[in-house]
Structures are given as C-alpha cells and as structure tokens.
Amino acid sequence: MRRALLLACLALPAALAAGAEELPVRAVTLSNAGLIQIERAGSLAPDASVTFRAPAEDVDDILKSLVLRDPGGVVEGLRLPAQDLEAEAFRGLPLRSEDFASRVAVLRALRGQAVEAGGSTGRIADAEEAEGGLRLSLLTPQGLRLLLLREGEEVRLTDAALAARLARAAEAMAASRTADERQIEIRLRGAGAAREVGFAYVAAAPLWKPSWRLLVPTSDGEARLQGWAVVENRSGADWDGVRLALVSGNPAAYRQALYAPIRVTRPELPVRVAEQVTVTADTGARPVAEAQAQAERAGSAPARAMRAAPAPVAAAPAPAPPPVANFSDGVAALPAATAAASAGRVAFTLPAPVALRAGETANLPFLDTTLPAERLWWVQDVNARNPLNAVRLRNTGSSVLPDGLAAVYGAAGPESGAYLGDAEIRAVAPGETRLLAFARDRDVLLNSATASGERPVRIEFRRGVVVIGTLRREEVALAIDPRGARGKLVVDLPRRPGATPRFPVAAEGDFGLRHEAVLDGSATTLRFAFEREGRQEVPLWDAGLSDPILLRWREVDVEREQRRLPGGPGMLETLRTVLERLRADAAGRVELEAVAAGLAEARRRLETARGAIRQYLAAEAVLTRARAAVEDRTGAEREEARRRLNQASLAAERAGSAADAAWEAWQQAVQAVVARTG
Template sequence: MRRLTLAFCLAASTALATELPVRSVTLSSAGLAQIERAGEVPPEGSVVFRAPTEDVDDLLRSLIVVDTAGTVEGLRLPASDLAGEAFRGLPLRPDDFTSRERLLAALRGQEAEAGGARGRIADASETTNGLRLSLVTPRGIVTVLLREGDEVKLTDEALAARVARAAEALAAARSEDERRIEIRLRADRARQVAVLYVAGAPLWKPSYRLLVPPLTATGGAAQARLQGWAVVENASGSDWDAIRLALVSGEAAAFRQRIYEPITVPRPELPVRVAGAVQVRPDTGGRPTPPPPPSPMPAPLAMSREMASAPQAARARAPDAPVGGAIAGTSPPAAAATAEASAGRVAFVLAEPVTIRTGETANVPFLDVRLPAERVWWIQDLAARHPLSAVRIRNASSHTLPDGLATVYGAEGPEAGVFLGDAEIRAMPAGDGRILAFARDRDVQYTQAGSSTERVTRIGLRRGYVMLDVLRSEETALNVDPRGARGLLVVDVPRRAGAQHRFTTVSEGDFGLRHEVMLEGAQVTLRLPFERTMRQEVPLWDQGLGEPVLLRWQQFDIEQNLRRLPGGPGTLERLQEILGRVAADTPGRDDLAGVVQAMTELRRLLDEARLRARAYRTADQALQRARQAAEDRTGPEQQEARRRLNTASRDAEQAGTAADQAWEAWQRAVIALLQRGA
C-alpha cells in the first residue's frame, strides 16, 4: 500500500512517561489481588501502565499513589466507549481509515495544503501514478498528483488534532480488553514512586501433602508433616518478574461497583407549553322549546358496597521430630514462607522472588511444618458398618491454616510412601485440632442397636388430672470388633433435643458429642445413653362432657359413652398398670393408690347406675305397653288392663327413683375425686 503523510498537527507531550513494572502481588482468598507497581520516575514525569478493562472499576476505586517528593495531579485513561467518544462530531467514521482515498473523500470540503497548492478538498482517487487530489481554490479547481511520502496538511489545526486523536483511539480500540492508565505527577527531582491498587483475580487455591504416622495402641508424641502448595494464576495482563508474592487467607468483604462506565440520570420530560387553540362552535340556529319533564320515577336502587367491591375482593383472593520412611526425604521449599497473622487473616509471604508470566499458572510451596498427630478410627455414622481411618492433628503453629484438600501419604513401615487417601482440612486456628478422615477401615466392624425405657419419678394430683414425671432413658449400643487391632476409637454421637447424655465426652461441636475409647484388640460393647424428663397427664374427666353435676342420665347414652366416664373401661386399667410399675418409694405413690381405689369404687357405682338405668328402661317399656292395652280394651278386659297399667306405672316410678339415686351417688363420687389435688 502506498504511504501518504497526513500532518494533523499532533502536539507531542514533553512530559516523560515511565512504565512501572509489577513489584509485589498479594492474592486474597476473597478473589482479589493487591498489585504494587514501583520504579524511578524523572522530574516532571508521569507514570503509565496497562490494565485489563474489566479491572478498571476496581482500580479507580482503590488506587493509591506513593510519591513522597511529588504531587499527584490525577489519573487519565481512555473513555469506556473509546471509539464512540473520539469520533463524536467528526465527519469521519472508523471505516474511513481503511484507505487514504476514502479518508480524504470523507474530509471533502475541508481546507488542505498539498503539492504547493491550497484549497478545499473536492475529490481524491487512486491512479497508477499516485493519488490524484482535487482542490477548489478561489481561482478554480487545482489537481495535484501525490506520490509516495507527499504530505497533505489540514489548515484547521483543531480539526487536525481531533482527527489525530480519532486515529489514536482507533488504534487503542483494537485492544478493547485493556486500557492504558496514565498518572500525572509533578516534582522537581527524580524519585521512587509506587502505585498500589486492588483488582479481581483468580482465587489462589491451597492444597496439602500430609505424611501421617502409623496407627499405634499407645498414642504418644507422634508427628505428621504438612506441606502446603498454592496454585496461582497470573491473569493481570502484566508479567510478574521476580516479584514479592504473598498469599492471604481470610474472609474479607469484597464488592464491585461500576464507576468506569458513564452513568446518566433519567429526567422527566416536560412538553413545550404553547398557546391553547381557539375553538368556536358554529351557530346552528334556534330550537323548539323542550317539552315538560315526565312524572317523577322511582330512583334506581344503589349498588350495595359489598357488590361494588366484589370484583376487587375477588382479585385480592386471587476447615521437630524426623519422619521415617523413604518419603520422609521430601524436598523442602527453597525457603520457608513467612506467616504474618493479624485479626481474622494470615498472609504467607514467599521468601524468594517469584516469576510468573501473564497467562501462566504456577504451583508454589508456601508451608512446611510438623504437627502433633495421632492415628485414630472415627465413627461419624452410627448406622454404618466400618469406621473411618483418620488422623488427629493439632495446629502447633502461630497462625491459622486455610481450607484445603490434603493428599495423605504414609510415613513409616508398610505405608511409607503409599497414597492412603484424600482429606479435607477446614480452616484451623492456632492451637486448634482437627480429625481428618482419608479412608474406611474394612477390617474393623461394628453394629448398633437402640432401646428405650421409662420410669415414673414423681406423681402429683391436679384438679381432674393425675400428673406423672417420667424419666425416659434412650440408649444406643455399639458392638465393636477391632479383630485384634489396637488403637483409639472416636465416636461422634448426634445430640438429642431435650435429652441429657449420660456418657463421657471429650468435646462438643457441629459433629455433636464426641466420645473416645481405647480398643485393645478384643470385641467391646459401647453404651451411649441419654435421659429426658417428660410430663404426662392422665385426665380423670372428659371435659367435653361439661360439668359432672349437670349431666343427666335420662338425656345421655351411658353405654355409648362408657369409656368417657370415670369408672368406665380404660382409665382405671391404665392407672392400675402405672401403679403396678411404680417403685414403693416414688413420691406421690400413695396419692395414686388413693385415686385407683376411688376409681374402683366409681366403677362399682357406675355399674350400679347402669343397672338401674336399664331396669328403668325395661319398666318404662312395660308401662307403654300397658297404656296401649288399656286404650285397646273394652268391658271387663278394660278394667284388668287399667289395673295392670297402675302396677306398671308404680314399677316405672320406683325404677326411675332408683336410677336417679344410683346416678347421683356416682356423681358425688366423681366430684369428690375431681376435688383431689391442688
């Protein structure tokens, strides 16, 4: 392509720009990176660097400039819509920069100088000999043939500068995924300047290698070796060349805010007020006088409020001993990282510089410690069949160990150098301990069984009720067979709401209640009992029957409601069963015995009342038959029928009186029973 120089009066800045390299990176477990750039800046120089576009929001809200000998004038960077802003108001569009012919054609009408002539651009076209440019001058049209390296100069310096900026923006827009950041400084001498900011970054991911001691019967001061490695990704857009790298573990609050993109505030639009149009109704002439109104008619019924609101209502419903074995010689890191702990966080600062090019992933060691450790069996699920193989470690360091996945290897004996499994390490504060399960031991078996018993501990009376305090014992039994193996067994037992455990525990936590026992090779049964106190009430009277004194046997079906009545089947048998299993020294037992005795008497009285009521009904039926016979007979037979009627009437009256007396005797006994207790 032929080259043509367009002089657009670019005003080159006299200030020196210094590209600041990355010197330090701190990666946070919150998915952020604190990046520090530093270098020497000359007098009156500015600082520049490039950052990914997606990090500009974070950079703008977190930038800190450290310049002890200078003054910060501010930060400049291209607009978020770089091309759109650069071409606003220009007669050019980005596609016009595809060729010089098209560019000059877009500038048609602008005044320019070329080939010794000056005039307004009329036309431009490519020929075999060069670019033919037509200029309109006061004396006519001049055609200039421009060859390789010839210059076209716009005489409007402001327009030339804007076209130059548009070309610069067009070049910058070709890499929309990053922005050039310029920080303007003012000072009278050279000095060191540092720039710090926080931006989003891939989460650094810790992982561990854990070398564990073998299972022993006596425990003791065994140790495990824990090595920590971190997977680090450089997605910052800049190379990290011999930087200081720190890895932070904590729970920092992290937010995003879009402050790079322009934000406009919507406003209500008011119409332009104009004079109202004049409206005239045409004259249609006179009309006849209207007729008189008709006779008054009744007003229509008004819709009720309920009817009017009905549709609306319807819508409304609508976490330094050597280790033996071949693997014990695992290489330590080149230099141990320094752990800097503060409130709620810990930073592992690598002792040696790290180099990671942009787009690369690195796995760097940050931890190598020996921790007190003990191999154990661990039961988490009481219903399982085999316990877990686990190791209990204690964080003897001075800082928190972050979450991570540990690959577990054996350190001694037959297990030396052997992969045993994976274990999850949850955040472990200094001095705290964790049990890490990495496999299941199928050589050790256990089964579980459950049982429960109840014992009355106290009896009391309250008007109409027998109150029982019951101690319920619930027990889980584990039958464990270690098959000759010896070691510590840890059992996590779930809590039971409202119950107190009656076995020894070493700790409590999210896991429930932790119980430990040393297995000596023989089969053993572990008992894990709980106790809870319950209050039971045994009603002596069915409240649904109302007051006993108001209950009339004549309007009440005794036989159908027999189980609801004191003395009927059910309550007496239950109280007798409770009395039979209550210990002789149980508080309130004598009161219960008295209630049982009273209920026994009530049964006798109720049976008597039932008998009298049945007798009455039999007598009443005989009376009805005699009355009917007296009405159906005549003559001497009628006299005999009337005599029998009189006899049946006396029998019915006597049976009714006996039934009343028997029912009232039962009622008095019921009232006396209900008045027992507080």
C-alpha cells in the same frame, strides 16, 4: 498500488507522555480472598509523572484503593483513557471506526471537507480506486476537478481542529485493539532533586492456593507438614525480584463501578393528549368447566428394620513386615516463610525474592514443620460399612494454617513412602486440633441399629385430668468388629433438638456431638442414647360433656355415652397400664394409685347405676302398656286394667328412685376422684 494512502492528519503521537516513568514492581501480596496488593517504587525526577499499564478489569479497584507515597511532592491527579475510549473519540466526527477499512472509505466519509491535494484546494466530492492510483473528485469555486493521486502523495485537511480530532480518534482506535489493558498516568508536582516515590493498590486476582504434604506416623507421634503455594501472575506486569507475601484471612472486599460512566435515569413526563378509547372485542360466551377435586393420600414411610451386629471374625496373625527406613528422614527440607499474625489474618512472607513473568504460574514452598499426630478411626455416618482412616493434628505453631488440600504419605513402617490419600485441611488456629480423614478402612466392619421407646416417669394432676410426664429414649447401637486391630475410634453424631445425650461427649461443633472410645481388638457394641421429656394428658371424662357431678341421668343416654363418663371403659385401663410401667418411687405414683382405685369404685357404681336405669326403663315400658290397656278396656276388664296401672306406676316410681340413688352414689364416687386430682 493498493497500499494505504498516507494522510498527514492521522499521524499518531508518542505512546507515553514526555517525562513519564514506569516504576518497577517491588512487592506483591496475594490473599486467599482473591485479592492482590501490588507495590511499585523507584526514583522519580522532579517534574516527571508516573505511568503504568494495568488490566482494564482492574481499573475500578485501582481507582478505589490507590495509595501514593511521595515525601517531597504533591499529587495532582490520575489520568487514563475513557472506558469506551473509541466511542468517545469518534463522537461528533463525520466518520466512524469502520470507515478506516480502506482509503476510499475514509475519503468518502469526509465528503464535503476542505482538503489540499495534488496542488489543488477544494471540498471532497468522491473517491474511488483507479488504474494507476486513487481518483479524487474535488469541488472548487471553478467547478469539479478530478485528480489522480499516486503513492506517497498527501491529502491534507485544511481544518486543523478536525485534523487533530481525527488523530486522537485514530489513536483511540489503535488503543482499543488492546482494550484489555489501560495506560494510567499519575501526575505529581515535585521540587528539588529526584526523590523516592512509590504507590500501591489492591485489585482482584486469582487467589493463592495452598497445598500440603502430610507425612503421618503409623501410630501416635509426630507428623511432618509441608506447605506449598500455587501462585499465578495475572497482574499484567513482570515480577522481577519482588518481595512476595501470602495472606490468609477473611477481609470484607467489594467492587464498585468507578470507571464506567453512570447516568442517572430521570422520569419522562409525557405530552398530554386526548385519552384514547380502547374496546376489547366480544368473543361470545364459553361453556363453564366444572372443577374436579382430587384427593391426595399421604404414604407413610416404612419403618427401618433393625440390623444385627456383625459376628466377630477372628483375625489371622499378620507376618512381621521387613524393616523399612522412615520416609520422612529423606524428604527434602523447605525454606520456611516468615509468618506474621494479626487480628483474623496471617501473612507468610517468602524468604527469597520471587521472579515470575506475567501470565506464569509457580508453586512455591512456604512452610515445613512437625506437629503432634494421633492415628485413629473416624465414623461420620453410623450407617457406613467401614470407618475412615484419619489422623488428629494439633497446631503447636504460632500462626494459623490456612485451608488447603493435603496429600497424605506414610512416614514409617509398611506405609513408608506410600501415598495414603488426600485430606482437606480447614483453617487451624494455634492450639486447635483437626481430624483429617484420608481413606476408608475396609478391614474394620460397622453395623448399626436404632430403637426407641417411651415410659412414664412422674405424675401430676389437674382437676379431672391426669398429667403423665414421659421420658422418650432413642438409641443408636453401633456394632464394631476391628478384627484384632487396636486403636482409638471417634464417632460423630448429629444433635437432636430437645433431646439430652446420655453418653460421654468429648466435643461439640459443626460435626454435632463427638464421642471417643478405645478398641482392644475384639468386637464390641457402642450405644448412644438420647432422652427427651414429654407430657401426656389423660382426662377422666370427655371434656365435651358437662360436669358429671351436675349431670342428670335422664338427660343423657348412659348406655351410648358410657365411654365418655368417669369410670367408663378405657380410662381406667389406661391408668392401670401407666401404673404397670411406672417405677415404684416415681413422683405421684401413690396419688395415681388412689385415683385409679377411686375410678374403679366409680366404675362399680356406674355399673350399678346402669342396671338401675335399665330397670327403670323396663318399668316405664310396663307403665306405658298399662295406660294403653286402661283406655282399651271396658267394664270389669277396665277395673282390672286400672289395678295393674296402679301397680305399674308404683313400680316405675320405685325404679326411678333406685336409679336416682344409684346415680347419686356414682356422682359421689366421681366427686371423690375429682377431689384427689384438684
């Protein structure tokens, strides 16, 4: 009795339009850029259209990339339900999707609509569940009529247009229950007999993930590389015998909202009204807070201590391992895919058709090849305790090996069949080499130390200034104890902007600078030096003073300012220190020696001038006292004071002349030095 009442107006149409055919998937191309290209094809009748289902999230990409192949037809267009199909279907109707919760809710939502039920015609006033059926109240021209409808009886809308819209709304509501998929119809107009039709589109998909199996030799030789591809079918359709291609490349790919309705926002012009007057309430005065300054102290990082190289440790002779068969000889061969390379991409087409149901994941082989290999140690961080175990591969094939993770196994000897570690493979173009690290060798010890120093290498001059060209040397010492093991070592060091490496560089790349060395089993130390040029300017006098050649000793406190004068303390000592560290054949050394000698002469004369100035100042003090004595004396004592004043005046004059001569001699020595630097 509680089953839903049958409404003839809500009968749903067939799911597919008449004459629509769904073409099977024939080929799939998966890209490592997260894209899938699906190709469908099949025979199509002259008047038939093509239909297929696709995930709703792919509709934007389908609308952007769909390409049709029809040699004998014309494309009329593509149709699919609106993105918000349920909301659009119920727009303008007197009921909503939630009204379908019960038959009473449906009929109550249709209140006022004209219906035929139980042999009567009228407008729905109310509906409710009752004992024995559904009680329906109708408004008729004669008045209110009550009907008790039993199972199987109909309530039919007399408005055919409204009934059709309700039917479409019910269909949309049913379709919205599977809103993650959309049914797409491609309408074609053909003539004549059936013809072969196909179409393709590109959409987002889980990228295919290559994984590698790498079998490495114990030393130099050949490594065997096997490629497997993890493939996921999230297209919404089964793949039955499809041609599968795996593409590795870097295409430009975008998304665009073509399926979603987009409405352009227009500016709203408000209705003009009288301007409102707003006043911020007065909250009264507040006390003024005084700012407090906080000092920040920058701490200097402690200098890194130099670490000594490890002492060599004697290696105990290892017992001979028992003979072991090569593991690579027994590894099953993989069917190789056909590789087709083009600009910036390579496509691996699997040799056999692939069957993979929607929602399944497969791991499919696509490559089996041998590559030249070289076992070595790899140091990426000189501060590490041990180097990395690595293998160097060279791609001798004709196609790019895509990015992936390789499980590394030993191929022979004690490592035969043993898992050694994992290694990341970045895309390897034909002819390129890659280092693949898969473990850390704890038997080989590393230790590093750093040192730096600066020395002068050349001298130039500018008036009153000595320009010292310097060479700063920064060195990293890497101590290695292989404990008897022999082989090649690769060391990567970061670049140092502005510095020139003074060690052999085998290659440069994102890794920085690469150096290669061969270890003979004994402890050794590799040194990696960088040199950078600099310059240091040493002025012969303080630039804050005026030209010393024009300076008068009466205008300056010589005792207080002697460090700022040519020949004063400090400058000559600096030049002599530079000469001690400067090579004998360095450019400008002879000239610097002459400048230092001239500066030494200027210092000697400055000392003489300082002594003369001190004597003058002493004579001036005596003269001042003599003048005071004349003013304080009378009679015979005054005459004696005048005689002493004359003597003091002559002495002060002679001392001033001597100071002038000594100062002039110093200035001549300074002028000679300036002439050598100018």
